[in-house]
Amino acid sequence: MIAATAIAVSVFVSFQVASELMDRKLRATAEAQLHADSRVLAANADRAGLAQVPLPPYPGTGRLVRVILPGGSTRTPVGQPALPPVSEDARRVVQGAAPDLLESTDWNDGYRVYTLRVGDGAVQVADLADDSPINEFGFGMLLIGLFCVAGGALVGRTVARTGLAPIDRLTAAAVHVAQTRNLDADIPDEGGGEIRRLTQSINDMLTALRDSRQSQRLLAEDAAHELKTPLTSLRLNVELLIRLDRRGTLESALPAASRSRLLHDLGAQLAELSTLATELTEVARGDVSDESTELIDLADVVVAAATRARSRMPDIEVMLDVSSVWVSGRPAALQRAVLNLIDNAGKWSPADQPVQVRLLTEGAWALLEVDDAGPGIDAADVPRVFDRFYRADSARALPGSGLGLSIVRRVVDAHGGRTGVARSARGGALLQVSLPAASPPSASKWSAAGDDTAVR
The missing domain is CATH 3.30.450 (Beta-Lactamase)
Known part of the structure; x- marks a missing residue:
């Protein structure tokens, strides 16, 4: 028409x-x-x-x-x-x-x-x-016009039907996917120009949905596996307390020292479950966050994370050597990543050896290093240190879920940064995070908080 x-x-x-x-x-x-x-x-x-x-x-x-x-x-x-x-x-x-x-x-x-x-x-x-x-000319133009209108309508209808045929097939395929929830059925790539780009975009979307569904499935399976051990231990300890209490032999069967040790184990298991639930929530959220990106001094983030780490690990000393480095990022997410790095180092560092945290500028990057004096990381485990739920054989007996460092890598990747693992000069592990540095908000503030400023 x-x-x-x-x-x-x-x-x-x-x-x-x-x-x-x-x-x-x-x-x-x-x-x-x-x-x-x-x-x-x-x-x-x-x-x-x-x-x-x-x-x-x-x-x-x-x-x-x-x-x-x-x-x-x-x-x-x-x-x-x-x-x-x-x-x-x-x-x-x-x-x-x-x-x-x-x-x-x-x-x-x-x-x-x-x-x-x-x-x-x-x-x-x-x-x-x-x-x-003039009349003859007008009559001739009228006939030509009617012919052109009829031909144009016919050609337009044919072109429209031919052009919209791939759209109809694309719609039918999309409806089929929506009804069957079968994300493995790729839509045939046909047509050209905008139709081809639209089909490819929908196929890319289906691929992303498949990957997301697979990630959710793996997360659920890994979470179930990780929850099984602390839940089993917690259930056995609670059942033991209930059985002894029903028999009236709780005090005779379990001396005060044993009861205290059992209650301490229960508390540790509950804390481990709480930590695991928090980390699972962080992983499940992925990159979805309502937090906005802003220009921040990474030194402030590191100091805040170290303060929280000290309250969670009162027996481990955290030493800071940080310089003012400005980055563009999400403060809460970065603080969570730094806190996970310090928590991980605190698990391995001996009680008489501090966890050392350094922040400095290296070219166009802000370099954060966290090292401990522990046994270090085996060469076979280095490639998988930041993988989700991965725990080295030597770390299986320690508390944790294997999610902390995977959260660190996800946050760093979202900020365009890099993660690395090396051996500390003290023989332990040296975890490194590099983030793109940004210009300070003003020259005066930059000079007031320059590279020579350190927090101990």
């Missing part, structure tokens, strides 16, 4: 313009011919006289002529149809009071009359106004 309407409008406008141009051209041609014929007749009348100039018999078609004598009478060829009476304007031409005159009566059925003064009289040449060429 749009194509047909556009063609109809185009044909109508073209017809109007062409008709106007043709009308002007026909008028100009007819007037030029009248001028030429009147001058020929005037030349003959000037030689022979108005009363004696020969007027051949009217042949039935062609020009009409008339001679106006000085007294106002007229002469016309034999058999010629009567012309309209001499007008007042024509009489003024005969009297010499007006220049040559072209008069036109009604264009549809009247005459065009050209009056040219000769001596004391005048000659007139006229033709019958004929608009048949």
Whole structure:
């Protein structure tokens, strides 16, 4: 319909313009011919006289002529149809009071009359106004327009159906995926241009959904596996307490020291479950966060994380050597990552050896290093240190879920940074995080908190 309407409008406008141009051209041609014929007749009348100039018999078609004598009478060829009476304007031409005159009566059925003064009289040449060429042209344009409109509608319908066929198939495939929840059924890549890009985009979306579903499935399976051990231990200890309490032998079977140790184990298991639940929530959220990105001093984030770590590990000393480095990031997420690094180091560091945290600028990067004096990381475990739920054989007996360092890598990756593992100078593990450094908010603030500023 749009194509047909556009063609109809185009044909109508073209017809109007062409008709106007043709009308002007026909008028100009007819007037030029009248001028030429009147001058020929005037030349003959000037030689022979108005009363004696020969007027051949009217042949039935062609020009009409008339001679106006000085007294106002007229002469016309034999058999010629009567012309309209001499007008007042024509009489003024005969009297010499007006220049040559072209008069036109009604264009549809009247005459065009050209009056040219000769001596004391005048000659007139006229033709019958004929608009048949315009009518024939208009009829032809009408037929052409109708043909073009019909053809345009047919072609437009065909093109629309052909162009929308891939959309229909794409819609049917998308509906099928939505109804069956089968994300493995890729939509056939067909068509071209925008259709192909749309199909590829939907297939990419399905691939992302499949990966997301697979990640959720793996997360659920890993979480179930990690929850099994602390829940089993917790259930056995609680069942033991309930069974002894029912028998009334709780105090005799479990001395005070044993009960205290059992309750301590229960508390540790509950704390481990709480930590695991928190970390599972962090992992399940992925990169979804309502926290906005802002320009922050990473030193403030590290100091805040160290303060929280000291309250959680009162027996482990945390030493800071940090310089002011500005980065663009999410403060809470970065603090969580730094806290996980310090917590991990605190599990391995001996009680008499502090966890050392250093923050410095290295080229265009902000470099954070956390090292401990523990046994270090085996070469076989280095590639998987930041993997989700991965725990080295030597760490299985320690509290933790294997999620802390995976959260660190996810946060660092989201900020365009890098993670690394090396051996500390003290023999333990050296975990490194590099983040793109940013310009400070103002020169004055940068100078006030420059590279020489350290927090111990």
